[in-house]
Amino acid sequence: MTAAGAVRFPRPLTPAGAPAPQLLELARQRPVLRVVGPGGGAAWLVAGDAEVREVLADAARFTSVTDPGVDERAGSAALMVGMDPPEHSRLRKLVVKAFSARRIQAMVPEIERIVAGLLDEMTASGPPADLVTSLSLPLPLAVIGRILDIPEADHGRLHEWSSVFISLTAHTSEEITTALEQMNSYIADLVRERRAVPGNDLVSDLIRARDGRDALSESELAGTILLLVLAGHETTAKAITRAGVVLGPSGALRQVAEGHVPAAQVVEEVLRCQSPIDTGLFRWAKVDTVLAGVQIKAGEQIFVSLQLANLDPSARVEPDRFDPSRPDARHLTFGHGIHLCLGAALARAELTTVVSALARRLPGLRPAVPVEELCWSVGAMLNAPVSLPVTW
Template sequence: MSTTEILEFPRPVTPEGKPDPLLLDMIRDNPLLPVVGPGGTRAWLVGSDALAREVLSDPSRFSNMIDPAATNSRANMVVIDPPHHTRLRKLAAQAFTPRRVRVLVPDIEDLVSSLLDEMAAAGSPLDLVEALAMPLPTRVICRLLGVPQEDQKHLRHWSHVFTAMTAYTSDEIGAAVDQMYAYMHRLVAERRDDLGEDVLSYLIRARDGQDALTEDELVATVVLLLVAGNETTLKAITRGVMALLDTGQWSRLASGEVDAGQVADEVLRHQTPIDTGLFRWAKVDMDVAGHHIAAGEQIFVSLHLANFDPAARADASTFDPGRESVPHLAFGHGTHFCLGSPLARAELAAAFGQLAARFPTLRLEKPISELTWTVGSMLNAPTSVPVAW
């Protein structure tokens, strides 16, 4: 099949935040599709729940690295394979134990409360993205890392550019990445001389016998936490409130019929923040789902499409926070399952729960068909969500 006969990927989601209907129809009959990725390169798209789990849990066949033989000083856990990945994850996990996350919850709830106070003082209507979805994850991750408040706007910009696919030029992306890494090297050096109880201090202290994170590994891990903890949560809050209001589910949350934890998981499933896909590369020649994949070929694993797989969950296209719990793939699967998932769930639950309690009559000020979405990024959401109450 020639590249002119196959779909380009990524494709825009619908105004409701659902995967492209054409892709959903095609994936239903074939869990693996040939596509043309950014830059015109041939790739494979994985869109079923079962095949996504297979690919993500088999590092012996599917690599996170473009060139498994190459590494660099900026390689983080997302782009490396075991056993290097296993070692880094074991060390970094010491900063994200269940007990550590429970200790962080009151801080998260306080940050949400202060932003809602500001919303109430500003009055209706306003833009939910500017008022809550954007500042909350930045404040949370910066408080966790001990980043000074005056630097937060720079980190927000860098993390936004970092996740771009085509929204910025390669020079712009490179400059933002250079600036972010330089900043983090300075922050790590300063924190080593003044350790506290923040996550960065825990990462500096992390030990496994005589082993510890090197300076480059530490900085790369902190950059990953910043980007992942910022952009994904921003998009999930934005898309979650949009979906709750558009589908009439807001009243169920505000009345307590469904709890904020249920809402958070259904938002992650139905409005998966990483709506493009996770990248993998074939390590060997293989046959998968009736197709031959050659070693070195690129693979997109679409978590969003997989979360809409009707073979894995009933009525998958419907947004229903009250549905019986079914495991989703928004945090990935296998060895690279998101290390910060408990923290993300806590943040989303606090945001949705407190927002509904404070503003039970919240409503959209314009139809979702009129909202403008980001484009050219690994994570997409409306750039503005006008709301009133």
Template sequence: MTTPTEVRHYPFGDPVRLDPHPTAMTLLREEPISRVRLPYGGEAWLVTRYADVRSVLSDPRFSRAATVGREDVPRVRETPAMPNIPTSMDPPELTRLRKLTMTAFTTRRVQELRPRAEEIVEDMLTAMAAAGSPADLVEALALPVPVTVICEMLGVPPRDQHRFRDFSDAIMSTTAVPDEERLAAFAAVAEYLTEQIAERRAHPADDLLGALVVARDNDDRLSEDELITLGLTLLVAGHETTANQIANFVYVLLTAGEWDRLRADPDLVPAAIEELLRYIQLGNGGAFPRIAVEDVELSGTLIRAGEAVFVDLAIANRDETVFPDPDTMDLTRHHNSHLAFGHGFHHCVGAQLARLELQVTLTALLRRFPNLRLAVPADEVEWKTGMLLRGPKALPVVW
């Protein structure tokens, strides 16, 4: 049984573009289960190896619910984990919520959204072309596409969609805004959803939020707080990750010299998306601690009951025992079992929707703007800081 000797501060430092931190990469190779100290709550275990990460994510002895409301749990934010949010729940409560939403995100239902997603993307690209070169790809395309899609699914009218763009950055902040501002943004979205829920009780609607209201009122399967926080989670998580990844994908393809290759062979897009999901470091680490509810031995390391554990999905996606030549972006990589959408109990329920949006957006962008390129040198692209997710603040492009 091994015992790590050094406790490192985590996250390891400010992110540099989309690059994995060198310390994390060293730990993957030399100390895949290590000790770290978080900004709040003390020390924890950090797990970086692919097989160990999958074990933690699928083992009920590692609990997310045990972190709720506890000041002594290691974390990157001042405020402890909040209750009733799917990311802070364990089965069977989590299973109940997932069953209510998964019917809206099956492969068949998501594919039925393809024509509307294609229409949304084409309209935005037409507007971008009309406005002329240069353009900010974040503002013109990467952000509004997933916002529009998830809002339409939930039934949020167009006149209100700007609210989630205004508040979601604050909700996803770690240090970019004070915690009071983050919680105020959370409360503002919750208040809006409370109004929308009341509207659907008075006037039932055939949308996802309406379906959740029916499940709560007729079957008594969702508490009021669960209904509100589930709607909020779907709205924020349903667009933030995809919006950042659209911009990240384009940045990487343009700077790595792979844009022309995809333009010449658009059939590569689905495989390219899976490889970009694996290759790109989206998260900044430290988002979702788990607590061991009993002693667990993980690859020869004893994790005692009550100790906190973090997993690094992006670093696990660089594990050479699973991905040959992992630090090379290979758009033709086969059998790409990456962990970009998580694994186990908390595997992203919207993974198929995200894939659809990424495929539709990238395919259309390659076709409409085959000569796309950055409008500024790559090292002048400004990146978000103090956030759970990485992405450019703006991505100036010309064509």
């Protein structure tokens, strides 16, 4: 604790990927906490299920428009996550059609094909194998690459840049700025190429919206593509990795293989109990307000912890226990309100395909090392093991 009574946030996860015990205990005592953020500034941490839903749903009291003085990345890419209506609604409407339930369902056979190919390669060379490099990362990169029609040869560079971009403390501000500049330069080249030779991909659709109806500015176009690259692979990759930590030891894969539990239900419990998002959501109070009895002044920064909210015992029974058969695995991993993740259906399709394929082909898949030996990503908005050796 600091002299002012605030706790530093974020804090390192436990070896199993759970929140730090001290932070978890404090959050259960007080769903709204005073914290010291990554930059050393004071902020509020909202950790209760009901309180998180309240903040994310109430646009009259809380804004997602980023304060440039807090984060230099704001405003540089016109990201939807940092916008309020009507700007957010306008941009989201342009993208949401690409992630409709009908389109995602049509993509499932292709996702299944990609997963099958990756598992073929993994089983041919193992066990053991690193789940991150064999499956978790290449799958969502391949999927978002197809949606945006980005060459496979460029996937590695995009991942390197995005990994730096989502850093909170793992990289310096100079490194973050450099990565953002390199990614923006790549996107500018991609837009020029696609503008000259349009295709049937989402980048071309956004360019047509930009050029045909002037529905979004050039910076909004670049920012939307950047967001799609980031959200389209980072969160899903880390969710698959975190699933690999618990699926085998919990017996979930064998339960799916034997028909006792649907793969989709297991996915929801993975998303709840193993949310890769520690604090990827930021808000600011628009007005003086009270939340859970705590006075928050206009302009004060708020960290919204989806991970802590998913573990709130006031909202669910035994929240710390990973239970593949849990019938009420409701969670906030995809957010809530107007900023509910537009790629949620795609992420669910990828995760469900992975769980189904592993249950069918490798029901004995499990970590090849003790969980205490796993090295987790630190100082970032998203957390998962950097590598996950598995056997079967």
